[in-house]
Amino acid sequence: xxxxxxxxxxxxxxxxxxxxxxxxxxxxxxxxxxxxxxxxxxxxxxxxxxxxxxxxxxxxxxxxxxxxxxxxxxxxxxxxxxxxxxxxxxxxxxxxxxxxxxxxxxxxxxxxxxxxxxxxxxxxxxxxxxxxxxxxxxxxxxxxxxxxxxxxxxxxxxxxxxxxxxxxxxxxxxxxxxxxxxxxxxxxxxxxxxxxxxxxxxxxxxxxxxxxxxxxxxxxxxxxxxxxxxxxxxxxxxxxxxxxxxxxxxxxxxxxxxxxxxxxxxxxxxxxxxxxxxxxxxxxxxxxxxxxxxxxxxxxxxxxxxxxxxxxxxxxxxxxxxxxxxxxxxxxxxxxxxxxxxxxxxxx
Numbered sequence: 246x247x248x249x250x251x252x253x254x255x256x257x258x259x260x261x262x263x264x265x266x267x268x269x270x271x272x273x274x275x276x277x278x279x280x281x282x283x284x285x286x287x288x289x290x291x292x293x294x295x296x297x298x299x300x301x302x303x304x305x306x307x308x309x310x311x312x313x314x315x316x317x318x319x320x321x322x323x324x325x326x327x328x329x330x331x332x333x334x335x336x337x338x339x340x341x342x343x344x345x346x347x348x349x350x351x352x353x354x355x356x357x358x359x360x361x362x363x364x365x366x367x368x369x370x371x372x373x374x375x376x377x378x379x380x381x382x383x384x385x386x387x388x389x390x391x392x393x394x395x396x397x398x399x400x401x402x403x404x405x406x407x408x409x410x411x412x413x414x415x416x417x418x419x420x421x422x423x424x425x426x427x428x429x430x431x432x433x434x435x436x437x438x439x440x441x442x443x444x445x446x447x448x449x450x451x452x453x454x455x456x457x458x459x460x461x462x463x464x465x466x467x468x469x470x471x472x473x474x475x476x477x478x479x480x481x482x483x484x485x486x487x488x489x490x491x492x493x494x495x496x497x498x499x500x501x502x503x504x505x506x507x508x509x510x511x512x513x514x515x516x517x518x519x520x521x522x523x524x525x526x527x528x529x530x531x532x533x534x535x536x537x538x539x540x541x542x543x544x545x546x547x548x549x550x551x552x553x554x555x556x557x558x559x560x561x562x563x564x565x566x567x568x569x570x571x572x573x574x575x576x577x578x579x580x581x582x583x584x585x586x587x588x589x590x591x592x593x
Contacts, residue, residue, distance in 0.1 A: 283317035284593065286545065287552040291579050291587035298592070299552040301529070303543035303560060304471045310479060310538065312472065314563065316593055322455035322468040323544050326526030327355040329467060331481055331493050332449050333413055336442030338489035342420035349496035350503035351412030355525070357506025358387025358396065358407045365503070366411045373419040380405040381432055382414045382462040389506050410462035412503075417464075434465040443467060449477035449490065461527060475542035478534035482522050494522050494534075510554060510574045514561075517570035525550075531557050539564050551577060551589055559591030 282300065289297035302317030312319070334353035338344065344352055348369060356362035370377055385408035387393045396407070405411060421431045421438055430436050434443075434457050442465070447454055450473030460466040469477070484490035497504050501515035504524065511523045520536030529545030531553055541560045545552045558575025579587035 281318070283546055286316065286543070286556045286591065286593055287589055288592045289579070289587070289589050291581070293587075299529075299545050299547060299549050299556075299589075301543055301545040301552075301556070302471055303556065303593070304475050304541065305560065305563060306472075306475050306479060306538075306540045308538040310476060310540075316543075319471040319542075322470055323474075323530065324456075324458060324460075324466050324468050324528070325474050325530050325532070325542075326460060326466065326528055327410070328474060328524050328526035328530045328532045328542070329446065330355065330413055331490075331497065331522070331524060332446045332477060333442050333464070334416065334493045335449070335481070335489040336438070336445040337416045337420050338492060339445060340420045340438050340441045341424055342416060344416060344496075345492065346496060347500045347503045348416075349493060350500035352416035353493055353497055353524070354412045354504045355388065355409045356412055356503065357389035357392055357509060358385075358409060359389065359392050359506055362412070362503065362506070363406050366406045366415055369412075369415045369419065370406075373415075373422055375415070375418050375422060377406055379418055379428055380408075380411060380414050382408045382410045382464075384408065389508060391508065392506070408462065410460075410464070413464070414462065432463050432465065439465050445489075446477070449480050450474065451476050451480075471542040471544060474530075474532050475534070475540040478522055478524075478532045478542070479538055479540040482520070482534040482536055482540075483538055497524075498522060510557065513570050513574060518566060518568050521566075525553060529553055533557070533561070535564065535566070555589050555591045559593060 283302050285298045286301045287299040288295050302319050304319035305314040307313040330353045351365055382405055384403035384405050386403050387396050387407055388409040417431050421428050426437050446467045450469040452473045454467040456468040458466045481490045481494040498515050501512040505511040511525055514523045515521055522534045525531045528548035529550050532542040534540040543556055554574045555577050558571050561571045577589035578585045
């Protein structure tokens with residue numbers, strides 16, 4: 246019998262009209278899931294056989310900010326999850342907190358829970374006279390698998406400081422303490438800080454927030470479209486020097502290991518492609534902006550993070566990014582009997 250053939254790449258589709266804003270508690274909730282089946286962005290290939298597929302939506306913006314490629318539904322709202330963190334960090338700056346360098350990068354981080362991450366969170370808490378018990382992110386283990394093993398082997402237990410969003414929560418508490426805002430309710434969507442962040446998200450995305458939910462760390466989560474997410478990252482890279490947005494972008498790019506960790510794709514990309522801004526989010530969301538104004542954002546529909554690398558690598562190829570790190574990010578081998586027998590690969 247002939248060997249099974251991989252499925253054909255999907256053709257780019259045109260973006261539809263943006264939806265009207267809605268709220269998360271309405272009877273018919275806003276959803277990224279469209280009645281139209283989204284295209285396949287990645288295939289799971291084992292021993293030459295396509296055993297699975299990951300569908301999703303992806304948008305690429307050109308240097309002028311116009312949509313150059315749209316796969317799937319890119320104007321419907323999604324929860325960007327931690328890809329919203331640069332905007333949340335800019336909101337903290339706009340609210341009055343003066344952060345820079347590693348501290349500002351950590352405020353925009355989904356850190357790996359490595360010792361240098363945990364040490365800086367504790368140092369920031371001390372600097373602002375904050376008790377770690379004030380953090381309302383849940384206790385957790387390190388996000389990085391290798392660090393998690395080391396952490397558990399040491400006898401350590403889940404901790405709020407170790408949770409990957411602890412830098413963001415520390416920065417939020419710090420500005421609230423500085424401004425005399427309530428600390429107990431800093432995660433309430435109607436809190437003064439969260440209202441500032443809401444405006445920052447809308448300004449950066451160039452569209453209204455479509456829904457407000459609760460992120461895994463407990464913070465308010467603003468829904469925008471993939472076009473809006475790519476537009477937001479582009480706006481941070483293109484922002485005026487000294488602005489809150491540019492300060493966040495510059496800190497993230499100068500200290501990417503504090504944004505992610507030693508073994509993470511966001512770190513590799515920002516280290517090895519000068520001027521790039523990159524941030525992943527849970528449920529397989531990714532956004533990247535390049536210094537010339539091009540940007541991309543995508544979401545894997547089933548939330549499979551194993552597809553992130555191959556899809557990101559292919560999207561960067563389409564943007565003409567020529568660097569060894571792109572191939573490194575895209576490698577997602579499948580093992581059988583302890584040896585490589587296949588891969589997860591992009592299919593567009």
